[in-house]
Amino acid sequence: MAAASDTSTTVFRALADPTRRAVLEHLSRAPASVGELAQPFDMALPSFMQHLKVLEASGLVRSRKTGRVRTYRIAPAPLRDAEDWLARQRSVWERRLDQFDAYVTALQEDRP
Amino acid sequence: MAAASDTSTTVFRALADPTRRAVLEHLSRAPASVGELAQPFDMALPSFMQHLKVLEASGLVRSRKTGRVRTYRIAPAPLRDAEDWLARQRSVWERRLDQFDAYVTALQEDRP
DNA sequence: ACTATAGTTAGGTCAATACCTAAGTATAAG
């Protein structure tokens, strides 16, 4: 199959978990250490760190260790890629749907 | 953890696979039957159908059987939700990044 | 030096995912 490691795949995969999305939301407000990020979650630290690794492998975040503290921060580029993919797809099919609006509406109505 | 079945989770999960994204691209151009959708892929039909099930469970597509042919088509709403989540996050952190641009640039430069 | 803190590594369990083959059902075509 297509090498399951292209950007879209790893980014969407990273986003497909509520814990990881919550981490991103936290980081979108401010950089934070592992401990700060982990604190809201009822999860063993090693388990939580796997999520951080997935996020970092996807390129959505970056980290840096200073002394014994590792600080994470957001990296916007890959997210923009994912968003672009979605926007592109959606624009194509919404143009289509406009043309066939009545037809689609009818279809949706018989699936209540 | 958060019920792993909220909309964002299932939508991102559905998008986290190249086969499924290719199916969505196909469907964004036109509705299609199972056979038409499967044809480009070197995969047993039952395996392929699992992908269609994941897509339909996520709400990204809908299907309808007429005679012995099941036709799939795109359903735009959930995609828009995912896109909104991304856009919202990104706008928050890009505002932040503007403020700290020099700092972030410096950080990125020592990770070549 | 000693102890606490912050994170890391090792290794194990359990469930879910992504595949497969083989055999079935329902409709259409001859």
Place this chain on the structure above:
DNA sequence: CTTATACTTAGGTATTGACCTAACTATAGT
């Protein structure tokens, strides 16, 4: 009525994902 087509169901394997506990390393504080 018979056969081909279009999907569906059943059931099996192998890998990956999400979690855990226990034990370790490195730095900071006393």
